[in-house]
Amino acid sequence: MKILVCIKQVPDMESKFKVNAQNNWFDENDLAYRINEYDEYAIEQAVQLKEQLSDVDITVLSVGPNRVKEALKKALAMGCDRAIHIEDEESYIKDSSQIASLIADFSKDKEFDIIFTGMQSQDRGSAQVGVIISELLNIACVSTIADFEYNDSITVKRELEGGLKSIIKVDTPVVLTCQLGLNTPRYPTLPNIMKAKKKELLTIDSLELSSTDSLNETLNFYYPEKSGACLILEGDTSELADKLITILKEKTSVL
Amino acid sequence: MKLLLVGEYRENKLLDVTYDLIGFADKLESEKVMVAIGYESDVPKFDGKLYLADANELGEYNPSTHKQLILDVIEKENPDLIVFIHSSFGWDLAPRVATSLKATQLTEVVEYKDNSFIVPSCNSKLRRELKSKTSKTVITIQAGAFTPLYDSVGVPEIENISISTTSDINFVGYEKAEEKGLDLTKAEIIVTAGRGVGKKDNIPIIQALADKFGGELGASRPVADNEWVDQSHQVGTTGQTVSPKLYVACGVSGAIQHLAGMKKSEFIVAINTDKDAPISEVADILVVADVLQFVPILTNKLS
Numbered sequence: 001m002k003i004l005v006c007i008k009q010v011p012d013m014e015s016k017f018k019v020n021a022q023n024n025w026f027d028e029n030d031l032a033y034r035i036n037e038y039d040e041y042a043i044e045q046a047v048q049l050k051e052q053l054s055d056v057d058i059t060v061l062s063v064g065p066n067r068v069k070e071a072l073k074k075a076l077a078m079g080c081d082r083a084i085h086i087e088d089e090e091s092y093i094k095d096s097s098q099i100a101s102l103i104a105d106f107s108k109d110k111e112f113d114i115i116f117t118g119m120q121s122q123d124r125g126s127a128q129v130g131v132i133i134s135e136l137l138n139i140a141c142v143s144t145i146a147d148f149e150y151n152d153s154i155t156v157k158r159e160l161e162g163g164l165k166s167i168i169k170v171d172t173p174v175v176l177t178c179q180l181g182l183n184t185p186r187y188p189t190l191p192n193i194m195k196a197k198k199k200e201l202l203t204i205d206s207l208e209l210s211s212t213d214s215l216n217e218t219l220n221f222y223y224p225e226k227s228g229a230c231l232i233l234e235g236d237t238s239e240l241a242d243k244l245i246t247i248l249k250e251k252t253s254v255l
Numbered sequence: 256m257k258l259l260l261v262g263e264y265r266e267n268k269l270l271d272v273t274y275d276l277i278g279f280a281d282k283l284e285s286e287k288v289m290v291a292i293g294y295e296s297d298v299p300k301f302d303g304k305l306y307l308a309d310a311n312e313l314g315e316y317n318p319s320t321h322k323q324l325i326l327d328v329i330e331k332e333n334p335d336l337i338v339f340i341h342s343s344f345g346w347d348l349a350p351r352v353a354t355s356l357k358a359t360q361l362t363e364v365v366e367y368k369d370n371s372f373i374v375p376s377c378n379s380k381l382r383r384e385l386k387s388k389t390s391k392t393v394i395t396i397q398a399g400a401f402t403p404l405y406d407s408v409g410v411p412e413i414e415n416i417s418i419s420t421t422s423d424i425n426f427v428g429y430e431k432a433e434e435k436g437l438d439l440t441k442a443e444i445i446v447t448a449g450r451g452v453g454k455k456d457n458i459p460i461i462q463a464l465a466d467k468f469g470g471e472l473g474a475s476r477p478v479a480d481n482e483w484v485d486q487s488h489q490v491g492t493t494g495q496t497v498s499p500k501l502y503v504a505c506g507v508s509g510a511i512q513h514l515a516g517m518k519k520s521e522f523i524v525a526i527n528t529d530k531d532a533p534i535s536e537v538a539d540i541l542v543v544a545d546v547l548q549f550v551p552i553l554t555n556k557l558s
Contacts, residue, residue, distance in 0.1 A: 013378045013508065014529055026377070095359065096350070120346075123377050126362045131350035140423035141318070143347045155427075158316075160265070160343040161492055163432030166316050169425040181480035213388075215359030219371055220384035223531065230525075230535045234543045241553040244524065244542060251539070252522045254444055254468065254501045255557075 001053060003046045004112040005060045005080060006103055006130070007039035009071040010123045024218040025092050035071045038118025040185040041178040045148050046116050047079035048183060052150065057081050061106065063099055064091045069201065076196035077188030083199065088206035095214045100132035105209040107137060113172040119144045119179050134175035141175040142168050146182055256283060259334035261325060262291030262299060263344050264310055266429065269297045272340045274403035277301045279338060279396055281404045283367065289411070290328040292321055302409035308416050317422045322351045324418045329356065341395035353393035360393040361385050365400040379511055379533040399515060437487045439495045444470025447490055448478050451506020451527060451546050455483040460547060461505050464554045468501070475507050491516035506546040509534030526550065
């Protein structure tokens, strides 16, 4: 079975973001990057399937600038077999359909049985790339899976709202987008990190793949104005506790 | 601008969020045209046109069939904007419809102004203002971002529609969450552990504060997913919706799904090292502090 896992590298969401000079994205300097959280579940699901079945080959792919190789190396250390870096210094201004087109063009003649992605990225949050890949490749897609089982055929549970899940059976080839909590992503062990150094990491220039025009344009990128309703307390921890208790006594009936 | 709204049904019932779509159309002063795969026994109240396909026949979840059906209505109505709710239904179908139309899709729109759309970015910390470059645009709107319109006068003119296509997935059925032993909806005080708590070993610090207040322990999604706290304590879209007198969010960043589950609390205190955390949008007080340092001191002083 051939599996493709599509991942994105994103900044730590706790970062202090600065808006870039073009006002269309954040300034990429001074940020710590990691694998998009949803995509870690995608990697883990692929690796678990490889552990379950004997003949599984996992390719992990990421579109982005040179730094995304770090994310790919981690995915290799988690158990993926080979990595593809679609190098694109301007991926941050590409929209979801453009990113999906690059991935679909790379995938079209590779006959992947399952393509795993995260259900969305933490920075863009478009939740589109995986679904668009399936549309472009004309294969099935189940989004937001919270449970995966392979037993000659695939059974997944899709997370809906209010604690409800839908149970779905689907055949390969299929794109599955992964929700948080699908599994428990592993930490790479030192021996596996060492082994990963010998695995193939192939870089392809995005210009070699078929590209589409962007379908939308970012006019502005900004911090929303604070509503002003929230009182911000800063300072010495002990004094903060006293202040908070005073306010709770004044404003609530719980103390 | 001409809109096509895509309504939502589940388990024989119209979903309430459908009225968010009607509210959105009203805000844009657009005529109201909706397409839905649902049940004639429960149609939304609005003054406009409803293209209704029978969910008994087509299934409530059937993306390839539903996509084609929506595309057929788009061809008839020629709308400029196709509007879904940002839900498990909307975010699954919207990109399929957009790709077929070669149209752009803008996800989780929270605001519309002068032909541009505002969407959240970086876990809701920042906002992007986007402009579509295609003649048709598909959007999903954030549930709760636009005032729902429940009381529009009139009933929709219904046109029944159908389609025969096969699906590439097989919907087996729904699975409901297990009945929870813990009912947070009745709690007067909830102290919630978020990801900022760091690890499972630190949960007793948050539990101790909850105990001191005589309240219950809540959990954000990552905390429940990591099994630091049992899932039955989870607050949010996929957990419980709560409205206590006091909600103390410890190390909770405030993802939209969490905010949706707790923003009706009477008084909200957030404890977070990050002043820009989206939890500040709903909090009455944000204490800028390290949870692990601050919470034990607070617990102690409450004695």
